[in-house]
Amino acid sequence: MKIDFHCKFSFYLLTYYCQPRLTIAILAQTIGIEKSMIAVNFHPQTLIELEHVSFAYPSGGGDTDVVTDINLSIQRGEWVTIVGSNGSGKSTLAKLIAKLFTATRGAVSYHMQERPPIQLIFQNPDAQIIGETVYEDLCFGMENYGISREIMRERALEALSKVGLAAHADAPVSQLSGGQKQLLCIAACLVLQPAVVLFDEATSMLDPLARTKIAAVAQQLHREGKTVIWITQWLDELAYADRVVALHNGGIVFDGSTKEFFYGSISDSDWAERTDRSYAGGLDIAAAETSSPNDSTEFHHLPRDGWSSCCERLGFVPPYSVQTARALLQQGFQLDPLPVSTTQLGQAVRAL
Numbered sequence: 077m078k079i080d081f082h083c084k085f086s087f088y089l090l091t092y093y094c095q096p097r098l099t100i101a102i103l104a105q106t107i108g109i110e111k112s113m114i115a116v117n118f119h120p121q122t123l124i125e126l127e128h129v130s131f132a133y134p135s136g137g138g139d140t141d142v143v144t145d146i147n148l149s150i151q152r153g154e155w156v157t158i159v160g161s162n163g164s165g166k167s168t169l170a171k172l173i174a175k176l177f178t179a180t181r182g183a184v185s186y187h188m189q190e191r192p193p194i195q196l197i198f199q200n201p202d203a204q205i206i207g208e209t210v211y212e213d214l215c216f217g218m219e220n221y222g223i224s225r226e227i228m229r230e231r232a233l234e235a236l237s238k239v240g241l242a243a244h245a246d247a248p249v250s251q252l253s254g255g256q257k258q259l260l261c262i263a264a265c266l267v268l269q270p271a272v273v274l275f276d277e278a279t280s281m282l283d284p285l286a287r288t289k290i291a292a293v294a295q296q297l298h299r300e301g302k303t304v305i306w307i308t309q310w311l312d313e314l315a316y317a318d319r320v321v322a323l324h325n326g327g328i329v330f331d332g333s334t335k336e337f338f339y340g341s342i343s344d345s346d347w348a349e350r351t352d353r354s355y356a357g358g359l360d361i362a363a364a365e366t367s368s369p370n371d372s373t374e375f376h377h378l379p380r381d382g383w384s385s386c387c388e389r390l391g392f393v394p395p396y397s398v399q400t401a402r403a404l405l406q407q408g409f410q411l412d413p414l415p416v417s418t419t420q421l422g423q424a425v426r427a428l
């Protein structure tokens with residue numbers, strides 16, 4: 077048994093030296109990880125690209141851009157969260173990304189084989205459900221894409237079990253709760269097997285339990301290799317994100333990591349070394365407080381506790397976990413890595 081293990085280990089070591097990618101692919105196959113997930117790590121592939129995209133609503137007179145000069149690329153397997161205050165242009169951008177709207181200027185391009193490439197899930201599930209029963213609703217979408225009857229049932233049952241609605245396949249839609257309706261919308265999107273699922277504040281009408289359930293389903297889809305674009309105003313939901321894109325007045329004002337969004341551009345290791353209280357969020361506090369009138373009209377909220385990360389400057393209050401972590405940092409405690417969720421905060425505090 078031991079010899080066998082050593083042989084295998086030496087084999088992996090040797091082949092890793094010669095062919096690192098191949099070795100990891102073999103290893104991953106041995107432990108049952110899907111190939112597509114490996115491809116994500118080794119070959120970042122741009123699925124969606126927006127170049128200098130602007131948009132004005134014809135019904136708004138057509139001369140005022142509500143989305144301005146957006147440059148954005150989404151990679152396969154990413155989870156990108158889009159945040160911004162009411163009216164900042166998130167939903168308009170979502171529709172541009174999904175090509176439901178055509179850009180007034182600039183271009184949106186897709187680089188993927190899947191059809192449909194992208195499916196949207198909106199705030200209000202009732203506006204997206206057409207069928208009388210759960211199963212019927214799933215069939216509508218598939219019929220539109222010419223999927224055969226035999227495949228339909230199989231896909232419908234698979235999607236329903238993924239979202240936890242398998243027992244409700246024949247239930248009338250009217251008997252579902254708000255959260256269950258939103259889960260049905262996710263299933264209706266999954267049966268079409270898109271590469272990208274875009275949630276536009278899909279949890280905002282739900283209670284905390286249903287919100288958690290929808291987020292858990294989305295996280296599972298992401299683990300299975302789906303690309304997720306998640307629009308939200310709930311900053312605790314940023315903990316799911318690899319990347320945060322913040323909108324303000326129709327333009328991107330931040331595109332970076334969640335940690336950077338909450339703590340500024342300083343890295344974890346820098347924070348662990350630096351406990352100088354006059355420095356917060358990568359910005360000099362004195363400079364932030366005496367920022368030019370232009371800055372204060374652009375980002376009207378000044379830092380409360382000396383922090384001036386993008387989160388504050390957009391007028392958002394960071395979640396409890398981030399506020400607590402910042403207070404600890406300001407007391408001189410070293411938190412590494414910087415937490416963005418309560419679970420991570422617990423881990424960081426335990427490690428003190």
Ligand SMILES: Nc1ncnc2c1ncn2[C@@H]1O[C@H](COP(=O)(O)OP(=O)(O)OP(=O)(O)O)[C@@H](O)[C@H]1O
Nearest residue numbers: 133135136142160161162163164165166167168169
């Ligand atoms: N059909 C429309 N015609 C004209 N203007 C519109 C239309 N829909 C939205 N707008 C305007 O476009 C701007 C961006 O709206 P959008 O719905 O994209 O913002 P949002 O960030 O999604 O807001 P919310 O957080 O409230 O959902 C707003 O000023 C809004 O008034």
Ligand SMILES: [Mg+2]
Nearest residue numbers: 166167168277
């Ligand atoms: Mg919106």
